Amino acid sequence: MKPSFIYLASQSPRRAELLAQLGVSHRLLLADADEDAESLEAIQGRESPTAYVQRVTKLKLEAAAQRAKRRGLLDAPIVCADTTVALGRTIYGKPESPADAARMLMDLSGKTHRVLTAVGVTHVAGKKRINDFALSESRVTFASLSQADIAAYIATGEPFGKAGGYGVQGQAAAFIAKISGSYSGIMGLPLHEMAALLKAAQFL
Numbered sequence: 041m042k043p044s045f046i047y048l049a050s051q052s053p054r055r056a057e058l059l060a061q062l063g064v065s066h067r068l069l070l071a072d073a074d075e076d077a078e079s080l081e082a083i084q085g086r087e088s089p090t091a092y093v094q095r096v097t098k099l100k101l102e103a104a105a106q107r108a109k110r111r112g113l114l115d116a117p118i119v120c121a122d123t124t125v126a127l128g129r130t131i132y133g134k135p136e137s138p139a140d141a142a143r144m145l146m147d148l149s150g151k152t153h154r155v156l157t158a159v160g161v162t163h164v165a166g167k168k169r170i171n172d173f174a175l176s177e178s179r180v181t182f183a184s185l186s187q188a189d190i191a192a193y194i195a196t197g198e199p200f201g202k203a204g205g206y207g208v209q210g211q212a213a214a215f216i217a218k219i220s221g222s223y224s225g226i227m228g229l230p231l232h233e234m235a236a237l238l239k240a241a242q243f244l
């Protein structure tokens with residue numbers, strides 16, 4: 041019998057909103073208190089932004105599948121994703137402080153950067169677990185930002201918890217001169233790729 045919901049292994053309210061936009065019912069599958077989820081996002085060596093975001097998504101999906109098994113949950117597809125901002129080969133994760141956010145935003149000011157979101161779906165077909173992945177790459181051009189622009193934005197609290205120190209759906213939209221690619225991918229869950237993966241898992 042086809043499940044009526046999926047598991048979302050993400051704390052991001054934006055990803056939850058985007059799944060709702062697709063009409064997909066979901067339940068959260070968040071890490072246990074003793075899981076070191078943050079360590080999965082550590083950069084290894086000189087890996088490229090593309091390799092990084094794909095590797096982290098694979099690790100997140102594996103951890104989520106083990107979590108579901110450990111908890112004895114009902115079988116349903118599990119979705120996870122990871123988003124990173126890249127300027128050349130430099131990876132911009134979530135800022136650790138206001139100064140870190142200011143550094144990121146100043147680096148991005150007046151330039152075009154990439155937003156990479158990898159998404160993974162794991163499901164069981166017969167007795168076999170199948171993992172499928174997709175990658176969305178978009179480009180975002182920032183206008184030139186003044187230090188006052190950056191300070192005012194940081195004061196809103198929006199930069200924290202977001203790759204690159206900004207959210208496209210928030211007040212940072214005023215900084216964006218041009219977007220090429222997937223708006224939902226920049227938000228954190230590319231809906232075109234997500235729908236294709238769920239169709240492959242015979243959920244949609």
